[in-house]
Amino acid sequence: MKALIINCSPVRTGATAEIVNIIDNELSLRYDTKSICIDDYDLKFCKGCRSCHKTAKCIMDDDIIKIMNEFDAADVIVSVAPSYWADIPGQYKAFIDRCTPWCDTHEPHASIKEGKKGYSVALRTGPGMHECERIIQSIEHFYGHLHIECMGHLGLTSIEFKDNVEPRKDEIISFCKNI
Ligand SMILES: Cc1cc2nc3c(=O)[nH]c(=O)nc-3n(C[C@H](O)[C@H](O)[C@H](O)COP(=O)(O)O)c2cc1C
Known part of the structure; x- marks a missing residue:
């Protein structure tokens, strides 16, 4: 079984990357894991032309297919x-917009394989959980339209830098136990 872990931040060595590493290490005990960073890909903005509503394909040629191939290969x-x-982050939102060819609200649409399970982790510097919930909702909305079943989420507040992640490691590992 394959697990894809996505750093949705453009920062490759920050707090998000640190959480991705912890999840990757934990899941690698049970899954064939792959971690990617959204900023490693060349993605143009969706132009809203709606060509994909008729063709199930994007008119632009960039790395969107590379990321969707990673999605297709993953079980989790x-x-x-x-x-x-x-x-x-805007980079992840731009990616989601570019997934419109795969969105189930129009026919024809492209599809990734069914049966995938999706998890979301949100982090923020501030103390309240409401922002984490909004982020989780955005990701789960996206998963839903690609038929990725939402299986669980974790919100982490009061995290700004990489060093703030270590004290939360047990929380992250216990979340991973349910994946
Ligand atoms: C451009 C930007 C905007 C941010 N906006 C918020 C915010 O609205 N609320 C919040 O709690 N934290 C905010 N943060 C803090 C980040 O959520 C936090 O530092 C997180 O750990 C960043 O992870 P990263 O370095 O891996 O991208 C912001 C950080 C940046 C760089």
Whole structure:
């Protein structure tokens, strides 16, 4: 079984990356894991042209197919997103917009294989859980339209930098036990 863990932040060595590493290490005991960072890919913005509503394909040629191939290969997908202005980072939102060819609200649409299980982790510097919940909702909304079953989520508050993650390691590992 394959698990894909996505760093939805553009920062490759920050708090989100640290959480991704902990999840990868933990899941690698039971899964064939792969971690990616959204910023490693060349993604243009969706132009809203709706060509994909008729063709199930995007008119632009960039790395969107590479990421969707990673999604297709995975049985389990874990998206780890920090709060940027109380929402998912723009890079991850731009990616989601580009998944419109795969969205089930129009026919024809492209599809990834059925039966995938999705998990979401949100982190933020502030103390309240409401922002984490908003981020989790955005990710779960996206999962739903790709028929990725939402199986669980974790919100982590009061995290700004990589060093703030270590004291939360047990929380993250116990979340992983249910994946
Ligand atoms: C552009 C930007 C906007 C942010 N906006 C918020 C915010 O609205 N609320 C919050 O609690 N934290 C906010 N943060 C803090 C991040 O959520 C936090 O530092 C997180 O650990 C960043 O992870 P990263 O370094 O892996 O991207 C923001 C950080 C950045 C860089």
